[in-house]
Amino acid sequence: MRDVEELTPALDLLCSAIRENDSETQSKHFSEQLLNLALSFLNKQIKELFIHNEELDEHLQKGVNILTSYINELRTFMIKFPWKLTDAVDEYDVKENVPKVKESNMWEKLSVEEVVANAILNNKIPEAQTFFRINNHSAQRLKELIKIGLDLVFDSLKKNNIKEASELLKNMGFNVKDQLLKICFYTTNKNIRDFLVEILKEKKYFSEKEKRTVDFVHQVEKFYSGHFQENMQIQSFPRYWIKEQDFFKHKSVLDSFLKYDHKDKLNKQDHRIVLNWAQWWNQHTQESILLPRISPEEYKSYSPEALWRYLTAHHDWLSIISWIGEFQTQSSFASLQQNKWPPLTVDVVDQNTCCSNYMKNEILDKLARNGIFLTSELEDFELFLLRLNRIGGVMQDTLPVQNYRSKEGWDFHSCFILYCLEHSLQHLLYVYLDYYKLSPINCPFLEKKELHEAHPWFEFLVQCRHVSSNLTDPKLIFQASLANAQILIPSNQASVSSMLLEGHTLLALATTMYAPGGVSQVVQNEENENCLKKVDPQLLKMALTPYPKLRTALFPQYTVPGVLPPDITLYHLIQSLLPFDPRRLFGWQSANTLAIGDGASQLPHFSSPDLVNKYAIAERLNFAYYLHHGRPSFAFGTFLVQELTKSKNPKQLIQQVGNEAYVLGLSSFHIPSIGAACICFLELLGLDSLKLRVDMKVANIILSYKCRNEDAQYSLIRESLAEKISKLAVGEKATIEELLVLLEEGIWNSIEQQEIKRLSSESSSQWALVVQFCRLHKMKLSTSYLRECAKANDWLQFIIHSQLHNYHPEEVKSLLQYFSPVLQDHLRLAFENLPSVSCSTMDNDQVCNKFPQELQRNKEEMTDFFEILLQCSEVPNSWCWLLAEAVKQQAPILSVLASCLQSQDASAIPCLCVWIITSVEDSVAAEAMGHIKGSVEGHIWDLEDLSVIWRTLLTRQKSKTLIRGFHLFFKDSPLLLMMETYELCMFFKNYKEAEAKLLEFQKSLETLDTAATRVHAVIPAPWLKEQVCFLLKLMLQQCRTQYELGKLLQLFVGIEHLFSDGPDVKKLCVLSQILKDTSIDINRVIITSYSLENFQHECRSILEKLETEGQFALARRVAELAELPVDNLVIEEITQEMQTLKHVDQWSLKQARIDFWKKCHENFKKNCISSKAASSFFSAQALKARECPTEEGWSCAEERHLLLTLTGHWLAQEDLVPLEELEELEKQIWLCRITQHTLRGNQQEIEPRCSQQMSTSGELTFDSLAREFSFSKLAALNTSKYLELNGLPSKDNCENRLDWKEQESLNFLIGRLLDDGCVHEASRVCRYFHFYNQDVAVVLHCRALASGEASVDDLHPEIHALLRSAELPEEEEPGFPLRKVQSTSSLDSQSFVMLPPIDEVVSNLETLTSRCLHGKNYCRQVLCLYELAKELGCSYTDVAAQDGEAMLRAILASQQPDRCRRAQAFISTQGLKPDTVAELVAEEVTRELLTPSEGTGHKLMFIPAEESQTFLQLTALCQDRTLVGMKLLDKISSVPHGELSCTTELLILAHHCFTLTCHMEGIIRVLQAARLLTDNHLAPNEEYGLVVRLLTGIGRYNEMTYIFDLLHKKHYFEVLMRKKLDPSGTLKTALLDYIKRCRPGDSEKHNMIALCFSMCREIGENHEAAACIQLKLIESQPWEDSLKDGHQLKQLLLKALTLMLDAAESYAKDSCVRQALHCHRLTKLITLQIHFLNTGQNTMLINLGRHRLMDCILALPRFYQASIVAEAYDFVPDWAEILYQQVILKGDFNYLEEFKQQRLLRSSIFEEISIKCKHHQPTDLVVKNLKKLFTYCEDVYLYYKLAYEHKFCDVVNVLLKDPQTGCCLKDMLAG
DSSP states (O other): OHHHHHHHHHHHHHHHHHHHHHHSSTTHHHHHHHHHHHHHHHHHHHHHHHHHOSSOOHHHHHHHHHHHHHHHHHHTTSOOOOOOOTTOOOHHHHHSOOOOOTTHHHHHTSOHHHHHHHHHHTTOHHHHHHHHHHTTOGGGSHHHHHHHHHHHHHHHHHTTOHHHHHHHHHHTTOOHHHHHHHHHHHOOOHHHHHHHHHHHHHTTOOOHHHHHHHHHHHHHHHHTSTTSOOOHHHHTSOOTTSOHHHHHHHHHHHHHHHTOOTTOSTTTTOOOOOHHHHHTOOHHHHHHHHGGGSOGGGGGGSOHHHHHHHHHHTTOHHHHHHHHHHHHHOOSHHHHHHOSSOOOOHHHHHHSOOSOHHHHHHHHHHHHHTTOOOHHHHHSHHHHHHHHHHTTOSOOSSOSOTTOOOTTSOOHHHHHHHHHHHTTOHHHHHHHHHHHTOOTTTOGGGGOHHHHHHOHHHHHHHHHHHHHHOTTOHHHHHHHHHHHHHHHOOSSOOOHHHHHHTTOHHHHHHHHHTSTTHHHHHHHTOTTSOTTTOOOHHHHHHHTTTOHHHHHHHSOOOSSTTOOOOOOOHHHHTTTSTTOOHHHHOTTOTTOTTOOTTSOSSOOOTTOHHHHHHHOOOOOOOHHHHHHTTOHHHHHHHHHHHTGGGOSOHHHHHHHHHHHHHHHHHHTTTOHHHHHHHHHHHHHHTOOOHHHHHHHHHHHHHHHHHTSSOGGGHHHHHHHHHHHHHGGGGTOHHHHHHHHHHHHHHHHHHHHHTTOOSSSHHHHHHHHHHHHHHHHTTOOOOOHHHHHHHHTTOHHHHHHHHHHTTOOHHHHHHTGGGSOHHHHHHHHHHHTTOOSSOGGGSOTTOOOOOOOOOOOOOHHHHHHHHHHHHHHTTSSSHHHHHHHHHHHHTOHHHHHHHHHHOOSGGGHHHHHHHHHHHHSOHHHHHHHTTTOOSOSTTOOOOHHHHHHHHHHHHHTTOHHHHHHHHHHHOTTOHHHHHHHHHHHHHTSOOHHHHHHHHHHHHHHHHHHHHOOOSTTSSSOHHHHHHHHHHHHHHHHHTOOSHHHHHHHHHHHTTOGGGOSSOOOHHHHHHHHHHTTTSSOOOOTHHHHSOOHHHHHHHHHHHHHHHHHHTOHHHHHHHHHHHTOOOHHHHHHHHHHHHHHHHHTTOTTSHHHHHHHHHHHHHHHHHHTOOHHHHHHHHHHHHHHHHHSOOSSHHHHHHHHHHHHHHHHHHHTTSSSOOHHHHHHHHHHHHHHHHHHHHHHTTHHHHSTTHHHHHHHHSSOOHHHHHHHTOGGGOTTTOOGGGGSSTTOOOTTTOOOOSOHHHHHHHHHHHHHHHHTTOHHHHHHHHHHHTOOOHHHHHHHHHHHHHHTSSOGGGSOHHHHHHHHHHHSSSOOOTTSOOOOOOOOHHHHTTSOOOSOTTOHHHHHHHHHHHHOSSSHHHHHHHHHHHHHHHHHTSOHHHHHHSOHHHHHHHHHTTOOTTHHHHHHHHHHHHTOOHHHHHHHHHHHHHHHHHHHHHHHOOOOOSOOHHHHHHHHHHHTTSSOHHHHHHHHHHHGGGSOTTOHHHHHHHHHHHHHHHHHHTOHHHHHHHHHHHHHHIIIIITTTTOHHHHHHHHHHHOOTGGGHHHHHHHHHTTOGGGGGOTTSOTTSHHHHHHHHHHHHHOTTOHHHHHHHHHHTTOHHHHHHHHHHHHHHHHHHHHTSOHHHHHHTHHHHHHHHHHHHHHHHHHHHHHHHTTOHHHHHHHHHHHHHHHHHHHHHHTTOOOOOSSOOHHHHHHHHHHOSSHHHHHHHHHHTTOOOOHHHHHIIIIIITOOHHHHHHHHHHSOOOHHHHHHHHHHHHHSOOOHHHHHHHHHHHTTOOOHHHHHHHHHHTTOHHHHHHHHHSHHHHHHHHHHHHO
8 A cells, every 4th residue: 555655746747747748639649658667567556466366455455446447547648439229220231121031931931040040050140140230230240140949959969969059059059078078067057067967977087176176066056955954063153243134235246147046945955056166166165165065074074274264164063162172182193093174273263263362362372371371472472371370370280381492592581571671570570580480590591681671670580589599698689789779879780888988888788798708808908809899998987987885886987996896786887876875775695795684584475474464465275176076185185174173973964965976976977087086075074975976977878969060069968968867866756767777878979989799798898887887876777788799699608698797587577578589588497597696795895904902801801900010010020920920821911011110121021922922813823833832921032932923923914913013022023024024025015115125125134133122132143033034935935826936935035145045036937927928837945945956946847837738938948047958948949830831722832831940940059959869859850751753753752852962961960970970861861862853854954043043033832941951061071081982982893783873863963063062972972872073084194193192093094085185186085975064265274284194193184074964063173272282283182172362372372473363363263252352362462462561661661653553453363342441450450569651552452442342331441540540640740641541542532632632731842843753633623622712812922833843824813813813902992092093002013913924824824814814804904004004094993893884984085095904894885875985085096097907897886876866965176076077977868867967968868869868869869
């Protein structure tokens, strides 16, 4: 719209020009051309508007209207042609005589349509035209005739006459196919369209797109026909948002087009669609048309864009919610398959939502709550905050924007903080930070300095929050105070001094209080203090002038020199401040020296009695208040204090209070805290709380049942139920019955909710509550559950439930009627003999309590008692007489009185004995006195009697009497503690308290032993320990259960010293713990007669019982405890497991048996059973395996083979190995192997190693398991005698004890043995079966030849034959058949070739090796060892006797040039393991590294290249270089102290090995070791050469920068720049990188490195940087100040010039063209600046900012100077402006000439200068200069145009009249 408005003045000018020129005849042609251009422009603009905009908004429509108005106005000037009216008749036609046609007579009788049809069908259209012309009919015109013909075609199609229609079209000259398609797609007649569709489909005229269009239209018509119902889900929704008037307006237009008849009732629902419409509908439009008529189940197949637009346009909220819910859960492909909606994306929601704003916000809110936001909202943070505000705000527990990132990469917290800062939302920001607990630790954004500088209050806020995180750190308060000061003083940096200067004295002083050191630091004026807290004391004094007292306190005046003033405390400072009086207010503080005596002595608080008496309002709270608040202990205490202590009838009061608590608990049953408090309160009162607990549980069950579907009425139901449940306290029957019914329903509902089976033990346990409720309220027991059991015929649950809850028999019998008849009879018979009275009538809660009875006497006896007391005073030894009377009268009280009469402790023992004897029953007393001979009354009681009484009473468990007696007579005796322990354990089972008592007893016993006090002198310690020992043993014997025994044994562990000759408590305790979960008891006899034999005997008995029960794990623990052998136990366990496998039909599975035998072996090994037992077990199983054949014979042989192998394996582990048994076993094993191979057939010959490979890669087999225990490597059998030729069967004397198949199998198996290197076993097998095998003979003869045991003459005849056959020229011996020989070139080439080929033994060995089919590798080994023995000068036997490791060590130590090749060959033939090779290589490398230093004492610094290569060749001997590296690292620890060069080389070699295998862990270890070596050894010893060797040898410079630091520090850095130290070129890069990163200021080092390594680019960078530094030094001070010291300025510029020239030169050497050019330009600039200074010009050219460049260039008088400045700064100035200033205004055309020499004078420059001249009022000089400037313009037309614009008429006339330019200009102007 703005563009159109800007065009309006131009269009107005154009219209006026056309109008003026159109009125003049001479300008008519120009006006027409101008009109055509104008109309073309306007039409093009409107066309572009409609092409690029589907719909016009308000502004675009306004613009179109403006352009249209101009078009309408300009159309009036177009040329008008006269158009003849259609109805007018040409006069010529009327007058002309037209010849009559032949068909005129026939056509005159027909209608016009018939005439046209006849003419067209007969190809007589011209005749028809003539006929109509004669009759003056409009059809004379071809166009009109064709129109009628097309109508006839349409009529023919109505009649389904396709033939006639096609003929008509063809004869009218139309393409029949195209016209039919056109009619089909444009007709509104459904019948014609459908008819044509069928015809065209048959003829295959439709394209694929047209077919889809037709199908779509049919589908739409079907959906919108009257028989198809619209989607009711959408239709039922109100459509009040659609404008109804629009329907009728569009419907009327559509009906008129479709010729729809409103009166046609039949076609009322027949919707017609033109096919052409559908062609223009895209996919989304088509889907939008179909969506209102499809079912929701088909939504998934439609595009999400169309479906979302449709649902939102119809405001279908339920469907939208469902789709959004599915959108939030869609994550995987599997879930997408199950979805009912198409995939939804945020872009679909953003671009296709067509609902109201309210609903759109609701949708976006729902998405936002699940963390899904529109992209537009995420990009606009304010919109994002608005959305968050709608879903709960920015402060939520789980903010749905966890992964939010802004364009700048900030998270949400950072963006929100910035938003608050920009909008000054301080309070909101504080709350936000506090809510999310944000701090600089977890939100680094808070520490941004630029934010603190821009918003000082923000820094203060952050610092304040930081203070709260650590309240004990005063530095944080100091920083916060500084931040606060920054707000007050925004102009300066906040500090204590700035606060004082700005007049904030108190703030400064308060800030200083929290600074480190406080005010004292300020006063002392430390020089090195922080500037923020540093204060000038004079400034502080001046600032404190308004506060004289404070100033005096801080700066006291010393009256006496050297005498410090008294300390000024805070109380002195506030002494003069009102209303604070420190003498009275702070008396409770000890630091207050001003306090007076009558002041408060403690800090006032709310519980202070004085304040309470004065101001408190006291309220008396009873127990009910505390119960309401869930505090039962307070309630009980309140009740005791307030009510119970004052009550006259406490029992009645307790009962009454209990009832009140019961009612309160019932009324508040739904509040757990009140209910629990009431229950606890009842228990504290000593009342039973069961009834309350049951009733509360009942109430809660009923409440949950009644509220299961009535959430809205919860409170009403709860109050009603509370009212009913409260009536239980008064025992209202109706209420109880009603609650019982509800309880039963609730229980059934609870069982259903928990998905428990209705009739089960779990449901029965829930019904126990109902039974309990009935019993407590004295109701008849509920039979609901029993009735359900009876109906379901579940007699078991019926009987269990009725028996468990003691139902009355009559009640149970009455329910039998619900059972089936058969069960009724059975149950009646079962219940016939039940007693009629149920146990339920008994009171189970009654407990009989026995209380001790005092000894009562009748009056006469009492009288005698007093007589006895009177007589005792007259009798000598009255206490003895009283004791005798006590026994006689059976009066214990007399013994107590006797002890009172005797003051000595010696009488305590007799008194105690008599008191006990007279206090117990007669039978017990008789037993205790059974040892006394004579009269009891005159007996003298001593410790022996007390010991008997002690044991008798404890045996009878009369411990209470003993405790009472000791309390009377020995109240401090340790035996009291033991008796209390006895009672706690035996009666109360309180073992924890008993343990405490036992510890206390031990302490008292220790005291008794150390201090023989008078109190315990009567009872000696040995006697006491003896009684304790008896008591402990008795406790163990009196235990009723194993649990009690176990607890006692645990208790007694640690006090074994008290058992003088007792059992081993620890072992018994362990045994008890083992048996705690079993039914096996420990025999108590073992406690009384304990010995190791008895203990083992008892353990054997327990073992037998455990084995019987199958508890083998426990049995094994018992055996270990008693140190019994576990052989039989383990074997029994294995046997049982085998029986179990057989029982469950698993034994028939081959894999199960394999796993079982493997487990047997591992079990035997784990339990360390004897070898004999294990071998016997496997031997027995092998016999059984032979007797029990399986389906496959070879499988039986396999299993027997395995069992025999295991037998031999265990047999070989005995101390004395039975060789004969082993050999017999091996023979049996080989029989099995032969049988196994024979039964399998030739399969193994085809694939001899297949089974082995399968066994190793797949499941375990018998063979693979047997190979683990093979006899091949059994040392007992692998003796040298089996390698001798004696006893080896030869071809002549062998005995064939096997059939031919078995011989073949044996031959094959022996060959495989030889291939595996098992020569001993192959030899043994041949001897076992007297079998001859040629390969075995060859192998053993090779060994015999090499060892010298046999000469060539001693060989067997067949071997002689082999050797002779080798001498024949490639002919086969007649006696030997042709045999396949494997290629040996690859391995034979590794044999030693040191010996000359004339050695006969070597020749024979090579011959036999080549003739050997199997065992060839062994022959090679023999040959190798023989040659090696020759080389070393020793016998073959000595070499062969040594292991491969020793031989390889000897080869490596030989120092021969080709030792590596020899070693490699030896390793290959011997098959040494990589681990062994790696160890030997590391050992040899270490030895060679140490050898030079040991011999000469010279420390190796740099290892020679050839020696280093030798070490690398040694490391290459091992296939696994990682192993070599590890071994080399391990060797470092064995290097002698001080051999640093050796350690260095080992690290380098290890690193090389690890690098080859990319072993990162090893590389890290090397780097760590190198760091330790450098720091701890090389650096302290100044071994810098080795340091350099370590660095360059490892070559990981980035990880070893510490070495650079060390060398730099020790001035040894230059050694790194030696020649040939870095052949790879990586060191120089690392050195430069190090200097740049770690030593950026050390340019000398940088240059030295660059020069050393010829790094010209880096040199150039250094020179350039140095030159820039010189320029920066000039920039560091104002230009005017620099000009004052001109000499210094020139020196700096000259130095910069020199450096820049050097930099350019260096860059050029390294082909850095761009950098060289840049330096060259800066050189020119500096030269120009020096030139200016030399000529007295002060213009500044260097160090200019870009904003100053234009002014500088304008100020320069010469163009070359301006060009130099512009190029130096890479600046493109406005040359038009510069030329305007220099040439036009100043008239300096020399400037222009210079410009022309270096730059082109473009046309744009002249135009821009012209525009600048127009904007300013030109002077005569300017006009003159401008005219002159225009002469430089080479474009004549531009020259003319600019002169014309500036009205330079003379210039214009000259140009027009000039012969060279005039013609051209006139032609251009005319065009």
